[in-house]
Amino acid sequence: MTITDKTVLVTGANRGIGQALVEEVLRRGAKRVYAGTRQPLDHPDRRVTPLVIDVTDEAQIRAAAEKVESLDLLINNAGVAPYDDLTDRSTVEQALAVNFFGPYAMTQAFLPQLIRSRGALVNNVSLMALAPLPLTPSYAISKAAAFNMTQSLRALLAGQGVSVHAVLTGPTDTEMT
Numbered sequence: 001m002t003i004t005d006k007t008v009l010v011t012g013a014n015r016g017i018g019q020a021l022v023e024e025v026l027r028r029g030a031k032r033v034y035a036g037t038r039q040p041l042d043h044p045d046r047r048v049t050p051l052v053i054d055v056t057d058e059a060q061i062r063a064a065a066e067k068v069e070s071l072d073l074l075i076n077n078a079g080v081a082p083y084d085d086l087t088d089r090s091t092v093e094q095a096l097a098v099n100f101f102g103p104y105a106m107t108q109a110f111l112p113q114l115i116r117s118r119g120a121l122v123n124n125v126s127l128m129a130l131a132p133l134p135l136t137p138s139y140a141i142s143k144a145a146a147f148n149m150t151q152s153l154r155a156l157l158a159g160q161g162v163s164v165h166a167v168l169t170g171p172t173d174t175e176m177t
Contacts, residue, residue, distance in 0.1 A: 001120050001163070004029035007071050011036040011055055011106060012078030017124060017169065021075055022048065034068055036078065053078075055102030061109045071113035076103035076146075077124040081139040092138045099142035104149060111162070118161035123150045125166045 008025045012018035013035035022035050026045055035041055036053035043050065051064045055078045080098045084091040103123050114121060129147035132140030147166055154164040 001073060002028075003073070005031045006073055007032040007034070007068075007117075008073040008075065009034040009036060009051070009068060009071055009110065010075045010077055011053060011102070013037050014039065014041055018077040021077060025073075034064075034071075036064065053106075055106055056097045058105060061105050065109040065113075068110065068113060070117060071110055072117045072119040073122065074106065074110050074114060074119070075122045075124065076106050078102055079124070079139075081136050083135055084138050086137050092141065095138035095142040096145065099139065100145040100149065103146055107153065111157075114162045115157075115160050120163045120165065121150075121153065121157070122165045122167060123147075125150065125168055127168045127170045129168065 003025050008030050010018050010021045010025070010033065013022050014037040022033055022043070025033055026047060030047060033048045034051050035043060035048050036051045036055075038052065038054045040052060041050040051067065053060050053064045055061065078098060080095060082091050082095060086092065107121060113119070123146055125147045126139070126143040128136065128140040129143040132144075147168070150164060150166040157164055
């Protein structure tokens with residue numbers, strides 16, 4: 001997909017990979033970039049429209065979907081990477097809520113716009129979906145689920161003109177890691 005003159009939404013846009021993605025789509029000529037963050041965000045480029053979106057909050061997701069009239073590219077990037085040992089169920093549930101159910105809910109909410117534009121969905125997964133490390137098993141489990149969802153969506157949405165991609169990011173020097 002050529003980014004020039006496209007409308008893009010990036011979740012987790014306040015730091016790390018999400019912030020870099022916002023800057024890259026701007027560099028590539030995006031017409032409008034919706035920067036999804038849990039807290040209000042200021043951005044100097046007039047093409048950036050901040051959206052308060054906690055990907056675990058269905059009401060915020062619905063409100064954001066109502067604000068975005070058209071969308072060519074949805075990049076599900078928001079994520080959490082808790083250090084754990086699988087002894088605390090709430091840690092596993094939090095990782096699944098953000099890293100799996102978040103992209104699921106975002107995809108469902110913005111799918112009508114993507115179908116209309118014959119756009120694309122990109123889920124920033126992780127190599128840990130395939131090769132987990134023992135320090136972050138909840139993260140790996142949630143990313144494996146997100147990867148499998150992405151693979152399923154690719155087949156399910158192809159007939160509707162939406163391309164679906166998984167990015168299996170490796171170790172990246174960000175605040176999260």
